[in-house]
Each structure stands twice: as structure tokens, then as C-alpha cells.
Amino acid sequence: MTPKDMFANLGSIIASLMFAWAMFKQYFPYQLQMSIEKYSQRVLLFVYPYIQIRFNELSGERFFSRSQAYTAIQTYLSSSSSTHAKKLKADIAKNSQSLALSMDDHEEVADEFQGVKLWWASGKDISKSPSFWNLEEKRYYKLTFHKRHRDLILGSYLDHVLKEAKAMEVRNRQRKLYTNSGTNWSHVMLKHPAKFETIAMDPEKKKEIMDDLIAFSKGEEFYERVGRAWKRGYLLYGPPGTGKSSMIAAMANLLGYDLYDLELTSVKNNTDLRKLLMEVPNKSIIVIEDIDCSLDLTGQRKTKKKKEKDEAEEKKDPKQKPEKEEKETEASQVTLSGLLNFIDGLWSASGGERLIVFTTNYVEKLDPALVRGGRMDKHIELSYCRFEAFKGLAKNYLQIESHPLFGRIRELLEEANMCPADVAEHLMPKPTSGDPKFSLESLIKGLEKAKEEARLKAEEEARLKAEEEAKKIEQPTKEEAKKVEQPAKAVTENGEAKLLDARATENGNTSS
Numbered sequence: 001m002t003p004k005d006m007f008a009n010l011g012s013i014i015a016s017l018m019f020a021w022a023m024f025k026q027y028f029p030y031q032l033q034m035s036i037e038k039y040s041q042r043v044l045l046f047v048y049p050y051i052q053i054r055f056n057e058l059s060g061e062r063f064f065s066r067s068q069a070y071t072a073i074q075t076y077l078s079s080s081s082s083t084h085a086k087k088l089k090a091d092i093a094k095n096s097q098s099l100a101l102s103m104d105d106h107e108e109v110a111d112e113f114q115g116v117k118l119w120w121a122s123g124k125d126i127s128k129s130p131s132f133w134n135l136e137e138k139r140y141y142k143l144t145f146h147k148r149h150r151d152l153i154l155g156s157y158l159d160h161v162l163k164e165a166k167a168m169e170v171r172n173r174q175r176k177l178y179t180n181s182g183t184n185w186s187h188v189m190l191k192h193p194a195k196f197e198t199i200a201m202d203p204e205k206k207k208e209i210m211d212d213l214i215a216f217s218k219g220e221e222f223y224e225r226v227g228r229a230w231k232r233g234y235l236l237y238g239p240p241g242t243g244k245s246s247m248i249a250a251m252a253n254l255l256g257y258d259l260y261d262l263e264l265t266s267v268k269n270n271t272d273l274r275k276l277l278m279e280v281p282n283k284s285i286i287v288i289e290d291i292d293c294s295l296d297l298t299g300q301r302k303t304k305k306k307k308e309k310d311e312a313e314e315k316k317d318p319k320q321k322p323e324k325e326e327k328e329t330e331a332s333q334v335t336l337s338g339l340l341n342f343i344d345g346l347w348s349a350s351g352g353e354r355l356i357v358f359t360t361n362y363v364e365k366l367d368p369a370l371v372r373g374g375r376m377d378k379h380i381e382l383s384y385c386r387f388e389a390f391k392g393l394a395k396n397y398l399q400i401e402s403h404p405l406f407g408r409i410r411e412l413l414e415e416a417n418m419c420p421a422d423v424a425e426h427l428m429p430k431p432t433s434g435d436p437k438f439s440l441e442s443l444i445k446g447l448e449k450a451k452e453e454a455r456l457k458a459e460e461e462a463r464l465k466a467e468e469e470a471k472k473i474e475q476p477t478k479e480e481a482k483k484v485e486q487p488a489k490a491v492t493e494n495g496e497a498k499l500l501d502a503r504a505t506e507n508g509n510t511s512s
């Protein structure tokens, strides 16, 4: 039989089958059709050991909304299908600027989960839409797996697909930087290039911070189990130019979170602060820079005391109330306790996966309530550039790992305090020559100058201190002198004024 004959035969068989099916449909009652279909399915299931699940693209009423499961599967398959499938579709992904690849229709890819093999196929049905004349395409994904693995696939595997898809979406998403003006957030795209790899600091310390962040982002189950809100507070402190802001951007880039830069000075009161914080979604980093400047920390405590005093006075004299209220509105600023209570309290119940980062140049100025454990979980000090950090910068800026000048630089870095921002400035590309020697020499000069300045400053400080000490020694002698005069005054008060007055005039006369 030639292939041509074979096709002719096949054609006629299909035609007869279709004819038989049409006759069957026309003459057999509906109930009988249904039960035949049901039993044939059972027979098929008995011999066919695979289970199929279909995920339609359109779901919901009248099929107008796109199913979330379908979208998630599409995202999940985009990584494996782009390596295995032969026919792919490309599109610009939502909220992203890169191309997203997905399987084309009628393609199949295999996947493996805990040693179990399963298959994903994409397909589409074409039907006439009920309200329009045009044809409607209904896309779907079909998952096929052996029925023995039913529990595993329906339980853990589908969960895994959804989670993985979510994580991929976050990774591909363009991050945003939100800032507040009054009680509203506005955003721009976050395009800060800072990465942990390019931040110069002690490598061990850097690794510890990165591990901490990653453990946090994967810690949903842990936080759930121990009954804690899924949030974490970081306090970054150190002198200006040591990379605090850069590290926050690096955190956002590492975890794929959005940044919410909260400017406390433009928030009127605690109510507005609550409103702003309530709008912050999951997977975000709330940043409050220079916490010591944005909240008058010492002032707040005074206000509290004043309030207590006012309350006590009010108890004594209730008529004073209106005046007191006036005072309150005047001082109704964001308070530290308002901020902390809200962060600690109910707000944590409204979602999770949020980091709160405070920065300051002066950790010693901070209120102990803020620094206390449990409030800010991790304190990170970013300090002056030492040799380990410098090596990172040299590798990054000059692409060198060693140089004869490194020895001298190492010594100087221990003696002079220079922030990484200034060190980096010396390592910036020079237009005259590409030789790293020039950059390193410039750095050495800068460090020598910084060292000299530090020496002069220390000397000046020592001088001032010595002067103060000297004053302190002088002061007691004056006080002693006063004490000697005191009995005379006491006498005056006791009524023997005349005698002393006379003596005073006498003295006055002699001196003039």
C-alpha cells in the first residue's frame, strides 16, 4: 500500500466514524449519550494511567478575565520552555523592559519534581464567540502526570509552581522608589546600580548581612511557625560617605523589593504616618534616613514630660483644658513612640515581608528606646575604609588585585580615617593615563593629608582639653575664696549691718 492509498483509507475511515457519530447524536437520547460518555471515560481511565489537568486562560464570568493560575504557569514555564521548547513566543513582559519568552501553542515541555516526571502542553480551542461574529481563541495549559503521583502533584507541586512564578515575577519586575509628600506616596522607577558586590566593606561582614537578608526573604514559614510578624529592622550607622544609602539600594536590588523613602519631616502627625505606612505593601523596604535629624529625639521626651505635667495640672484645675488642647495641636508632630508603636503593633498584622531601615550618622545620639533589641533587629556599622574594603574598591574601580603601592596604602588606611566615598573618588578614572599607579599615588597623597589633618585636630583637641582642665582647677580656688567671704554676708543678714557697712565704705574709700 502506497502512502497515498493509506491516507485515502484513513480519510474514509474518519468520514465513516463521523457519520456514525452524527447518527448516534441524532437518534440516541441525551441521557444515553451521557452515560455512554461516562462509561467510556471510566474505561479509558482504567487503561490510561495518566491524569490531566487543564488550566484555561480565560476564567470568571463570561470568560473575560485572565486566570491567575494561567498567568502563573506561563511565567513558571517561561524559564524551562525557553530552553526546551522549539517554538516560542516573545513579548515584552509587564512592568519590565526585557523580552519574555513563552511556549507557543501546541508545544510540550517536560518538568521534574522530586524525581517525578510530568508534562506541560499548551493548546488552544477555537470556537465562535456567542456575541460576536469573529472566532474566539481559548488558550490553555494541560498538565499530565501519572495517577500514582496524584497527591504529590496536586499538593506540593502546584504550590511550588505558584511560588516559583511569584518569585520570578518579582525578580523580573522593575523596582520602584516611592517618596512621600504629605500623606501621599509618589514613585519613580528605581534604577540604582548599587550591588552588594560593589560595596566596599569587610567581606565577612558583607556576607553575614547578605545571608541575613536572604534568610529573611525566605523565612515565611519560620516567622509563621514561631508566631512573629514577618518584618525585620536594620539600623545602619556610620560617618557620611560610608555607603549607608548605597547599601539600602543594594538591599532592594538583592531582594527585588520596592523602596519607600519616608521623609518624616513632611509628615504632620502620627495619624498621617499611620495612613502612609498602611499603604506600604509586602515586599518593600521602608527607609527613614538620618533618623536623628528627622525626629527631635531629645525634644520628644521633653514633650512627653510636659504632657504629664499638663495632665497633672488639668486634674487640679479642669478649667485650664482648652489652653492645654491648644498646646497639643501646636506640638502634634510625629513622635518616636508613635512610630515605634505602630511598627511594632497592629501594622505588622496587615501583611509581611517588610524591612524597616533607619540610618544615622550618630548612633550615640539615638534614643535607647529605638536601639533596644527587638526594635531594630540588626545594627550594622559602616565605617571608614580599611584595607579589606579598599581591596574591593581597587578591584572594582581599577581592576587590580595587587600592586606594589598596596603596602603603603595599607599602613595609611589604618592611621587615617577616610570614608569609602573619598577613597573611591581618588580611584575614579583619570583622563590622562589609564595606569592605576596614578590613582593609587593620588590616594596616598590624600591619605597623608588626611593623616596630617587628623594629627592637627587631635593636637587642637588636646590643647582645648588641657585648657578646660586648667579652668577646672582654677574654679575651686575661686569658690573657696567665696566661702571665706560668706560668713561676713551671713552676719549682714543677722542684722549687724552697720558695722560691715562702715567697713565697706572704709574699704571703698581706701581703694578710690
Ligand SMILES: Nc1ncnc2c1ncn2[C@@H]1O[C@H](COP(=O)(O)OP(=O)(O)OP(=O)(O)O)[C@@H](O)[C@H]1O
Residues within 6 Å of the ligand: 198, 199, 200, 201, 238, 239, 240, 241, 242, 243, 244, 245, 246, 247, 361, 419, 420, 421, 422, 424
Ligand atoms: N562602602 C562603599 N563601597 C563602595 N562605594 C561607596 C561606599 N561608600 C560610599 N561609596 C560611594 O560614595 C557615594 C556616597 O555613598 P552613600 O551615599 O551611600 O553614603 P552614605 O553613608 O549614605 O552617606 P550619608 O551619611 O552622607 O548619607 C556613593 O555614590 C558610593 O558610590
Ligand SMILES: [Mg+2]
Residues within 6 Å of the ligand: 244, 245, 246, 289
Ligand atoms: Mg545616605
